[in-house]
Amino acid sequence: MSNFIDKTLKDINKILRETLLFEEIKESFLSKINEKIKVISLIFVLIFLSFFQKLSSIIILYLFSIYLGYIGKINIKVLLKRTWTFIPFFTLIIVIPSIFMIPGKLSLGFTMESLISAIRFVLRVATSISYIQIFILTTPWTKIFSGLKGIGISSLIITIFIMTYRYILLLLKIAEDLYLAKKSRTININWKREQIWIGNTIGILAVKTHELSKEVSQGMLSRGITKDLIFPNNSRISSKDILVLIFIIFILFILYIEV
Amino acid sequence: MKSFKKPIFKLENVSFYYLDHKVALSSINLEIYEGERICLLGPNGSGKTTLLKILDGLLYPQEGKVFAFSKEIKEKTFDDPEFNRFFRKNVVLLFQNVEAQLFSPRVEDEISLGLIQLGLKPEDIKERVKNISGFFHIEHLLERSPYQLSEGEKKKVALASLLVIDPSIILLDEPTNGLDPKSAKEFIKYIKELEVRGKTVITATHDLNIVHEISDKVYILGEDKRILRIGKTEEILNDKKFLEDTNLI
Numbered sequence: 457m458s459n460f461i462d463k464t465l466k467d468i469n470k471i472l473r474e475t476l477l478f479e480e481i482k483e484s485f486l487s488k489i490n491e492k493i494k495v496i497s498l499i500f501v502l503i504f505l506s507f508f509q510k511l512s513s514i515i516i517l518y519l520f521s522i523y524l525g526y527i528g529k530i531n532i533k534v535l536l537k538r539t540w541t542f543i544p545f546f547t548l549i550i551v552i553p554s555i556f557m558i559p560g561k562l563s564l565g566f567t568m569e570s571l572i573s574a575i576r577f578v579l580r581v582a583t584s585i586s587y588i589q590i591f592i593l594t595t596p597w598t599k600i601f602s603g604l605k606g607i608g609i610s611s612l613i614i615t616i617f618i619m620t621y622r623y624i625l626l627l628l629k630i631a632e633d634l635y636l637a638k639k640s641r642t643i644n645i646n647w648k649r650e651q652i653w654i655g656n657t658i659g660i661l662a663v664k665t666h667e668l669s670k671e672v673s674q675g676m677l678s679r680g681i682t683k684d685l686i687f688p689n690n691s692r693i694s695s696k697d698i699l700v701l702i703f704i705i706f707i708l709f710i711l712y713i714e715v
Numbered sequence: 716m717k718s719f720k721k722p723i724f725k726l727e728n729v730s731f732y733y734l735d736h737k738v739a740l741s742s743i744n745l746e747i748y749e750g751e752r753i754c755l756l757g758p759n760g761s762g763k764t765t766l767l768k769i770l771d772g773l774l775y776p777q778e779g780k781v782f783a784f785s786k787e788i789k790e791k792t793f794d795d796p797e798f799n800r801f802f803r804k805n806v807v808l809l810f811q812n813v814e815a816q817l818f819s820p821r822v823e824d825e826i827s828l829g830l831i832q833l834g835l836k837p838e839d840i841k842e843r844v845k846n847i848s849g850f851f852h853i854e855h856l857l858e859r860s861p862y863q864l865s866e867g868e869k870k871k872v873a874l875a876s877l878l879v880i881d882p883s884i885i886l887l888d889e890p891t892n893g894l895d896p897k898s899a900k901e902f903i904k905y906i907k908e909l910e911v912r913g914k915t916v917i918t919a920t921h922d923l924n925i926v927h928e929i930s931d932k933v934y935i936l937g938e939d940k941r942i943l944r945i946g947k948t949e950e951i952l953n954d955k956k957f958l959e960d961t962n963l964i
Contacts (some may be wrong), residue, residue, distance in 0.1 A: 597820045598831070602734070623820050625862050668815070674773045675816035677793075679877070680803030680832050 465635055471627055475607070486594040491603030493697040494591055497704045498606075501587050504581055504708040511572065512580045512584035513711040520585040520707070528594045539586045547581045614682070622672055623665070630664055631657070722746045722782075723884060723915060724770055726876045729779035731765050739765040740776070747917065749883075752910050754926045755919040755947065757936030758962040763919035764811060766936070770917065771808040805831065807877035808886040813869050817861040822853065822872050825861055829880040845881040851905070874905065885909060887918040891925055898934035903928050916951040923963060927952055937961055 479486055486494075501517070508514050525535045551574045555567075592600070601614045634657055724747040731740040735769075740762040747753060755763045768774040769781060772788055781788040783802065793799045810816050819825040823844060828838045846855045846892065851871045856864060861872055870890065877885070890906065891899040906929050910916050918929055926933060926948055933951045938944040943961060951957070958964045 540948060597824050598827070618818055621820070625914055626814055629862075671810070671815035673820075674768065675810060676818065678773055678803070678808050678810075679816065679829055680800065681818075681828070682799070 462601060464506065466630070481596055482529040484527065484529040484594065486524065486590065490693045490697040491595055491599040492606035493693060493701050494595060495600075495603040495607050497589050497701055498587055500705055500708060502584055504712055505583055507712060509576075510714065511576055511579065513714055514576060514583055517708075517711060518579060518583040518586060521583060524590050525586075527592075528590060530590065535586065535589055538589045539582055543578060543582055547578050565687075579638055581621050587683045615676075619672060619676070620683060623668065626668055627661065627665060627670070630668075631661060664670055681693075717730050720748070721785075722748055723784060725782040726769070727780045727782075729769065729776045729781060731762070731769065731774060731776045731778075735777075738940050740769070740791065741964045743779070743942055745794045745934060745942065745945070747915070749915055750913055751915055751917075751932060752930045753915075753917045754930035755917065755936060756921065756923075756926060756933050756951075757919075758921060758938060761776055761936040761938055762940045763921075763936055764888055767808060767888050767919050771803060771806055771886055773808070783919045789846075795861075800833075803881050804880060806886065807880070807882040808879060809870070809874055809888060809890060811888040811892060812872040816873055817869065817876070821857070821858055822859055822861055822864075823857040825872060826857075826876045826879050829876060833880060843911070847875045866893045867895065870894065870898075870902065874902075878909070882914070884915040886916070886918065890918060891920070891922055899925070920964065921960070923952065934960060935963075 505514065505517065508517070522532065525532055555570045555574050595603070601617070604614055604617075605611065638653060638657075647668070724745070726743050726745045729740060729743040730738070733739050743766065755766060757763050765774060765963065769776060769807065770783075772783065772793060773779075773820055775788070775790050776807075776931060783806070784800065786798070788794065793802070821830055827840050830843055835843070838938045844857070847856075848857060851874070852872050853868070853875060856868060856872065861869060870893075874890075887906065890902055894902060903925055906916060906918070916929065918925075920926065930948050933944075933946060933948050934942055935944045935951065935957075936962075944957070
C-alpha cells in the first residue's frame with residue numbers, strides 16, 4: 457500500500473484491532489484481585505488523575521502503571537503500544553491548536569504555560585489508557601462485565617457495551633473488505649474519484665450497519681440473551697482485595713497532596 | 716422414515732413480507748416432528764433463511780399461524796421468561812453469517828455464554844466447555860479471539876456455542892457455505908453425529924451434495940417463495956427433471 461488513503465485506512469484498522477482484541481490472560485497478582493475492587497480502583501485512578509496539576513504526580517502515576525503491568529505479567533511492549541498509539545490520533549489533534557491560544561510569556565509562537573498544559577493533557581490521557589489497558593489485559597471479559605454489574609451498572613447498558621464492541625470489529629471487517637474489493641478493481645488512481653468513493657462508502661457502511669444491527673440483535677435473541685443478561689457471580693472480596701484498594705487510594709492521596 | 720407423534724413446529728398458511736410488500740414466504744404449510752432429519756432445499760432467495768428465522772422465533776409472519784411445542788408463537792409469547800428460557804434452551808439456529816452470533820472476545824467466553832445464562836455453576840461450565848471443545852477439536856482455540864479465526868473455525872466455534880447447552884432442535888442455515896471440502900466433510904460428520912443422538916436437525920441449503928447425508932425428508936422451496944414439493948430425500952434427488960426445473964441443478 458503506497459498512497460495516503462491506503463495507508464490511513466490500513467493504519468486505523470490496525471490500531472483499532474490491536475487495541476480492541478483481547479489477549480490471553482496470564483495468572484498473576486493482578487488477575488487474582490476481585491473484579492469489583494479493580495473497577496472501583498480504576499474509577500478512583502481516573503478521578504484523582506483529573507485533579508492532578510503537577511506533571512511529576514502524573515508521571516509517577518504513569519510509571520506506577522508500567523510497574524503494575526510488569527507485576528501483572530503483561531508484555532510491556534504491548535502495553536506501551538496499546539497506550540501510545542491512541543495519542544497521536546486523538547489527543548494531539550485536539551491539543552495542538554491550544555498551544556498557540558493560551559495567553560502567557562511568548563516564545564517561538566507558543567507559551568510555556570500552554571506547552572505544559574498540553575503535555576499534562578496528553579500524559580493524563582496516556583495514563584488513563586494505560587490503567588484501562590492493564591485492567592483489560594488482566595481481567596477476563598466476563599469478569600469485566602461482572603465487575604461493572606457489581607458496582608450497579610444495569611445489564612441493559614452492559615449489553616449495549618457488548619453489542620458496540622461487536623459492531624466495531626464487524627464494521628472494521630466490512631470496511632476493509634469494501635476497500636480491498638474496490639482496490640482490486642482500481643487501474644489508475646484519481647484523487648477526486650477516491651474522495652467520491654470514500655463518501656459513497658460511508659453511505660454504504662451506514663446501510664450495512666443497519667442490516668448488521670438486525671442480524672446481531674437476532675443472534676443475541678436466538679441465544680437467549682435478553683436485557684437481563686446474566687454474568688457469573690462476583691467472586692468474594694477478600695481482605696487482600698481491601699488492602700489493595702486502600703493502598704491504591706493511599707498512593708493517589710499522597711500524589712494529590714503533593715500538588 | 717420413522718413415524719412420529721408430536722409435531723414440534725406447525726406452520727399454517729404462513730406468509731412473510733419485507734418492507735410490507737416484498738414477498739419472502741408465501742402460504743407455507745408444514746409440520747415438523749421430533750427426531751426428524753429435514754432439509755429445506757431451494758435456490759438463492761427462495762426464503763429458506765426467513766423460514767428458519769420464523770422457526771427460531773426471530774421473525775413473525777404477517778399472515779398465518781406458527782406453533783411451536785403446541786403453543787402459538789407471537790412476539791409477545793417470548794415476553795414470558797419461562798417460555799423464552801424453555802424455547803431458547805431447546806431450539807438453536809446456526810446463522811449463515813456466523814459473525815453475527817459470535818459476541819465474546821474469547822472463544823472460551825463465547826462457549827460459556829449460553830451456560831452462564833442457564834445459571835450453571837462455574838465448575839459445571841468448565842466441564843461442559845471442555846467436553847464440547849473436545850468434540851469439535853477446538854481446545855487449542857479457547858484462548859483466541861473468535862474474530863481471528865478462519866471461516867471453518869468460526870463455524871465450529873459457533874456450533875459448539877449453540878450445542879453446549881444441549882438443545883433438542885438444531886436449525887442450520889447453509890452450514891457448509893464458505894467451507895473448504897475437508898472442513899465441509901468434517902461439518903457433515905458433526906451433523907450426522909447429532910442426528911444419531913436423536914436431535915431434530917433442520918438444514919437449509921442449496922448444496923445438493925450434502926442433502927442425502929443429513930436428511931430423510933426434503934422440502935423444496937421455489938423462486939415464487941412457496942413450498943413446491945415435500946418428499947423423501949432419495950425420491951427427490953432422483954427426480955433430475957424436477958431439480959432442473961427448480962434451478963437446483
